[in-house]
Structures are given as C-alpha cells and as structure tokens.
Amino acid sequence: MGWIRNTFHKMGSPRWFFAGSRRWMIGLYLVGAALVLVGSTWGLGFVPPERYQGDSFRILFVHVPAVSLAQTIYVAIAVAGLVFLVWRMKMADMLIAAAAPVGLAVTAAALATGIVWGMPTWGKGWVWDARTVSTLLLLLLFFGLVALRQAIARPEPAARAVALLAVVGVVNIPVIKYSVEWFSTLHQPASITLGEQPAIAVVFLWPLGLNALGYYCFVAGAVIAALRVCILEREADARWVRDWLDRGVRGPLPKVREG
Amino acid sequence: MSILLTQFRRDLLVAMRNRSDAASPLVFFALAVLLLGLGTGADALGESAPGTVWILALFANVLAMESVFRRDGEDGTLEQMLIHARPLFVAVLGKLAAHWVLSSLPVVLLSPLAAYLLHGSLVGIEVLALSLLLGTPTLTLIGAIGAALTVGTGQGGLLLSILVMPFYVPVLIFGASASTAAAGGETAFALLWLAALLAASATAAPFAVGKALAIGQDY
Numbered sequence: 001m002g003w004i005r006n007t008f009h010k011m012g013s014p015r016w017f018f019a020g021s022r023r024w025m026i027g028l029y030l031v032g033a034a035l036v037l038v039g040s041t042w043g044l045g046f047v048p049p050e051r052y053q054g055d056s057f058r059i060l061f062v063h064v065p066a067v068s069l070a071q072t073i074y075v076a077i078a079v080a081g082l083v084f085l086v087w088r089m090k091m092a093d094m095l096i097a098a099a100a101p102v103g104l105a106v107t108a109a110a111l112a113t114g115i116v117w118g119m120p121t122w123g124k125g126w127v128w129d130a131r132t133v134s135t136l137l138l139l140l141l142f143f144g145l146v147a148l149r150q151a152i153a154r155p156e157p158a159a160r161a162v163a164l165l166a167v168v169g170v171v172n173i174p175v176i177k178y179s180v181e182w183f184s185t186l187h188q189p190a191s192i193t194l195g196e197q198p199a200i201a202v203v204f205l206w207p208l209g210l211n212a213l214g215y216y217c218f219v220a221g222a223v224i225a226a227l228r229v230c231i232l233e234r235e236a237d238a239r240w241v242r243d244w245l246d247r248g249v250r251g252p253l254p255k256v257r258e259g
Numbered sequence: 260m261s262i263l264l265t266q267f268r269r270d271l272l273v274a275m276r277n278r279s280d281a282a283s284p285l286v287f288f289a290l291a292v293l294l295l296g297l298g299t300g301a302d303a304l305g306e307s308a309p310g311t312v313w314i315l316a317l318f319a320n321v322l323a324m325e326s327v328f329r330r331d332g333e334d335g336t337l338e339q340m341l342i343h344a345r346p347l348f349v350a351v352l353g354k355l356a357a358h359w360v361l362s363s364l365p366v367v368l369l370s371p372l373a374a375y376l377l378h379g380s381l382v383g384i385e386v387l388a389l390s391l392l393l394g395t396p397t398l399t400l401i402g403a404i405g406a407a408l409t410v411g412t413g414q415g416g417l418l419l420s421i422l423v424m425p426f427y428v429p430v431l432i433f434g435a436s437a438s439t440a441a442a443g444g445e446t447a448f449a450l451l452w453l454a455a456l457l458a459a460s461a462t463a464a465p466f467a468v469g470k471a472l473a474i475g476q477d478y
Contacts, residue, residue, distance in 0.1 A: 133428070137425040137428060140421065140424060140425045141425050143421060144421050144422045144425070147418055147421060147422075148408060148409075148418070148422060151409065151412040151414055151418055152411075152412055152478055153478065154477065154478060156477065157474050157475070157477035157478050158478075160474045160477075161408050161471065161474050161475070164404075164408070164467065164470060164471055164474065165408060165422065168404060168426075168467055169425070169426075172425060172426050172429075175429045175456075
C-alpha cells in the first residue's frame with residue numbers, strides 16, 4: 001500500500017503535479033474529444049428515433065452527461081474542501097479554485113439543454129420539480145463558491161472560507177432534493193441506476209455511455225488545465241516556476257530530485 | 260449555560276440602545292406587505308397569501324442577517340468573543356437567539372395580520388404562524404454561517420443573499436407547503452420536517468459559525 005501514500009504525498013506538491021500532469025491533460029482532452037465525436041455521431045445520426053419523443057430525445061446525449069458531471073464536480077469539490085480543512089493541503093484548494101468555474105459552466109449547460117428538451121416534450125421549458133430546482137440551486141452554489149473567493153482579498157483565508165462553504169453545501173443537496181420531491185414531480189425518475197437493470201433501450205445506452213465517458217474525460221482535462229494555470233499563479237514566486245519560465249515555457253520541467 | 264444567557268442579555272441590551280436598528284426588519288416586512296398589496300392587488304393574491312408571507316419573512320430574515328456580526332466586528336467585540344467565550348458555540352447560540360428574538364420573532368407575531376391584510380383565508384392562519392415560528396430560527400442559524408463568512412469582506416447584502424439562498428430553499432418549501440395545505444388538512448408532515456431541520460441546524464450550525472468567524476478574522 002506504500003505507493004498510495006506515496007502518490008498522496010506527491011499530489012500535495014504543486015511542482016510534482018505540474019511536471020506530471022501535462023501528458024494527462026493532453027491525453028484526457030484527446031480521448032474525450034474522440035469519444036464525444038463517436039458517441040454524438042452515433043447518437044444523433046444512427047440511433048432510431050424514440051417511440052414517444054421522436055427526435056427531440058437526442059439532446060439527452062448531451063443533457064444526461066452534463067447533469068451527472070455537475071453533481072460529480074460538486075461532490076469532488078466538497079471532498080477537496082474537507083481535505084483542505086483537515087490537512088491544509090494547498091493542492092486541494094487549488095482544485096476547488098480550478099473546478100468551481102468549470103462546474104458553473106457544466107451546470108449552466110445542463111440547465112440550458114434541459115430547457116431546450118423540455119419545450120417540445122413537456123410543453124414548457126421549465127417546471128418546478130425536484131431535479132430542475134436542485135440543479136438550479138447547484139448553479140447558485142457554484143456561483144457562491146466563485147463569488148466568495150473573489151470577495152476575500154487574501155488567498156489563504158479565502159481558501160478556508162470557500163472550503164467551509166463547499167463542505168456545508170454538500171449537506172444541502174439531498175435535503176433540497178427530498179424537499180422538492182414532495183411536490184408532484186414531472187421529471188421522469190432516473191433511468192439508469194447503478195446495480196439495476198436500466199429502464200432504457202440498449203440501442204440508446206451505448207452512445208450515451210460513450211458520450212458520458214467522453215465528457216468526463218474532456219472536463220477532467222479542462223480542470224487539470226485550469227489547475228496548471230492556478231499553480232503557476234500561486235507559485236509565481238517559487239524558484240522552479242521562474243527557472244522554467246526563463247528557459248522557455250515549452251521546455252521540459254527540471255527533474256524533481258527524489259528524497 | 261451562563262455564557263449563553265450572558266451573551267443573549269448583552270445582545271438584547273445593545274439592541275435596546277439602538278432601537279431603530281432593531282426595528283428595521285419589522286418595518287421592512289410591513290413595507291413589503293404594503294407594496295405587494297398595491298403592486299399585485301390583494302384580491303389576486305388571496306390563495307397564495309401564506310406563501311407570500313413566507314417569502315417576505317425570508318427576505319426580512321436575510322436582510323437582517325447582514326448586521327448580526329457587523330457592529331461587533333467593527334468595534335472588536337467579536338474578536339474578544341472568539342478569544343474568551345468557551346465553549347464558543349454556546350456563545351454563538353446565545354448571540355443568534357438574541358438576533359432571532361429581535362429580527363424574526365416580531366415578524367412571526369405579525370404574520371397572521373399580514374396574511375389577513377393580503378386577503379388570505381383565516382382557516383389555518385395559526386399554522387402559518389407556527390410554521391414561521393419553527394422555520395425562521397433555522398433561517399437565522401443557517402444564514403449566520405453566510406454572515407460569518409462575509410462579515411470581513413466589506414461587501415455585505417448581495418453576496419450574503421447569494422450564499423445563503425440555496426440553503427433557505429428547503430425551509431421555504433416546507434414552511435410554505437404547510438401553511439398552504441393548512442386550509443385543506445394535512446400539515447403535520449411539513450411541520451415535523453421544519454422541527455427536524457431546526458433541531459439539526461441548532462446542533463450543527465453554531466460550530467460552523469464559530470469556525471467561519473475564526474476564518475473571517477484573517478481576511
């Protein structure tokens with residue numbers, strides 16, 4: 001189990017992460033783009049129309065991954081917040097700083113595609129049910145994380161305040177969900193739940209799965225890219241950043257001496 | 260216990276020395292009722308009067324939240340509380356209790372009158388007051404976390420509202436649905452939920468507030 005602890009310690013070092021993450025970023029971007037290309041072409045062009053919804057269901061190939069991603073990003077941020085509050089790991093805070101704007105964008109995309117889908121299918125673009133409301137509030141939570149950080153001048157207390165807000169916020173998500181479910185819910189229940197037979201035809205499942213995987217990879221790449229910028233900004237005074245910049249940004253990073 | 264009472268009494272006393280400050284949430288509430296009655300017409304409101312009163316009470320609460328730590332933060336009292344008060348969360352609880360008594364209790368007491376002025380049904384009007392009595396302390400407890408995080412930023416109101424509104428939503432839903440359902444029967448479920456949220460936030464929020472206040476000292 002030594003390598004887990006080792007990796008955990010290394011992940012705490014911005015320099016180590018910066019040196020190692022470039023390949024990951026490029027790889028995730030490429031794999032993500034390829035998967036989305038295949039999944040979307042398949043889903044938009046080759047899958048038969050759905051029996052009741054006709055062609056309008058095809059936006060779900062974007063909508064479902066976006067919603068899933070939005071929630072995953074928030075949970076990841078909350079975990080990072082807890083890690084930061086407990087261990088004061090700089091990288092955890094930088095992850096929050098990098099992921100919050102990405103989460104904001106993904107949530108906005110989820111809402112926008114949902115509205116476009118709802119107009120022909122439900123007859124109205126917006127309804128007040130559990131999922132729509134909790135996604136809208138997720139958007140506000142992301143916005144709050146970004147806004148609070150900008151409101152505080154010094155980065156160190158800003159990091160702790162944002163981490164606390166993220167941790168408090170994650171408690172809220174289930175409460176919101178159950179409180180709104182109280183009203184009659186128009187949104188169809190989740191069609192794919194882990195461990196159960198999916199209530200969705202297999203023809204639709206394949207392109208959806210490819211797209212979801214593709215979006216996850218692509219967004220992970222985007223978060224890593226934002227994280228790298230964040231590292232350069234925060235560590236601008238560090239020796240290794242200046243050395244690296246002096247030798248031309250494209251060059252390889254100086255080897256991190258082990259031990 | 261004595262810390263709680265000391266803090267509670269001290270905050271009430273300070274508020275009594277600045278009466279106009281203490282009265283402003285109530286005045287805001289009354290003004291908002293007036294504007295709604297004029298703007299939408301009370302006849303159009305009718306059935307939705309309980310929900311409307313809930314929304315106004317929520318806004319009165321969030322506006323008052325901004326000032327819960329501000330004066331103490333400016334004159335250094337807050338720092339003294341963070342240094343001396345042990346356990347801290349008890350002092351926080353006393354402070355928030357005083358703030359609730361000053362800012363939200365008058366709104367709760369006046370809510371039946373407000374619903375009446377907005378031509379709401381008189382049936383179940385006591386459920387509206389009861390739901391506000393159970394719900395507004397939760398709002399104060401949760402809102403205090405946001406207030407503690409923003410007290411040192413120098414930019415209050417709008418940022419605070421953005422931070423805490425998502426947390427207010429469940430309380431609003433249960434409160435409004437309890438008082439809307441009151442005319443037709445089943446209200447116990449939502450009221451019990453409000454009580455559960457109050458119990459949960461009363462035990463957890465003071466710790467988060469204390470933590471947030473400590474962070475805020477470094478801004």
